[in-house]
Amino acid sequence: MSKVLSGLASLAIFVTVPALAEEAAHRQLGPHVHGQGTLDIAIDGKKIEMELVSPGMDIVGFEHVASTDDQKAAVEKAKAKLADVLTVFKLPAAAKCKAEAANVENRKETHKPGEKDDDDDDKPGAPQHSEFHATYTISCEAPENVTGLETVYFTNFAGAQLLNVNITSPKGQTQAQMTRDKPTVDLTGVM
Numbered sequence: 001m002s003k004v005l006s007g008l009a010s011l012a013i014f015v016t017v018p019a020l021a022e023e024a025a026h027r028q029l030g031p032h033v034h035g036q037g038t039l040d041i042a043i044d045g046k047k048i049e050m051e052l053v054s055p056g057m058d059i060v061g062f063e064h065v066a067s068t069d070d071q072k073a074a075v076e077k078a079k080a081k082l083a084d085v086l087t088v089f090k091l092p093a094a095a096k097c098k099a100e101a102a103n104v105e106n107r108k109e110t111h112k113p114g115e116k117d118d119d120d121d122d123k124p125g126a127p128q129h130s131e132f133h134a135t136y137t138i139s140c141e142a143p144e145n146v147t148g149l150e151t152v153y154f155t156n157f158a159g160a161q162l163l164n165v166n167i168t169s170p171k172g173q174t175q176a177q178m179t180r181d182k183p184t185v186d187l188t189g190v191m
């Protein structure tokens, strides 16, 4: 019995490891998961750099090229909301932060080699993915007071369910998640 179990266990390991590697490659190249975005936060002294990547589905509810006036307006409105970084991602007032730069793009995701990529690709409704990609530079006069972050991202963007948060500071790296139910991240001890 135990031999069978350990046999199964090693089989499971054998199967799982390549699957994980494949999943990692898939994440870099292939379609994202709708509902899930990524927020990278790098804190260094008074400077905070943030990078947000979100599926178009999460932000505007579609990923094809905007064709109607309504769709184009929705994309522009979303970009404007995302550009206002300190409204979307609130830092403590005591930290006295201000946005130095914000850049928001709506990018078409590159398809994997071999994936369907025919002439219909640019037509509205064609199966493809797009993402909103935002980069921010923030400076804080009192970075020691950056003890947390609160977001209205989920209130603003109806399709968003989860943000995977990666935090890098001189003290090291840590991960967290923000969700509709918990739109906050604790940054105590990160500075």
Ligand SMILES: [Zn+2]
Residues within 6 Å of the ligand: 031, 032, 034, 055, 056, 057, 063, 128, 129, 130
């Ligand atoms: Zn997608």
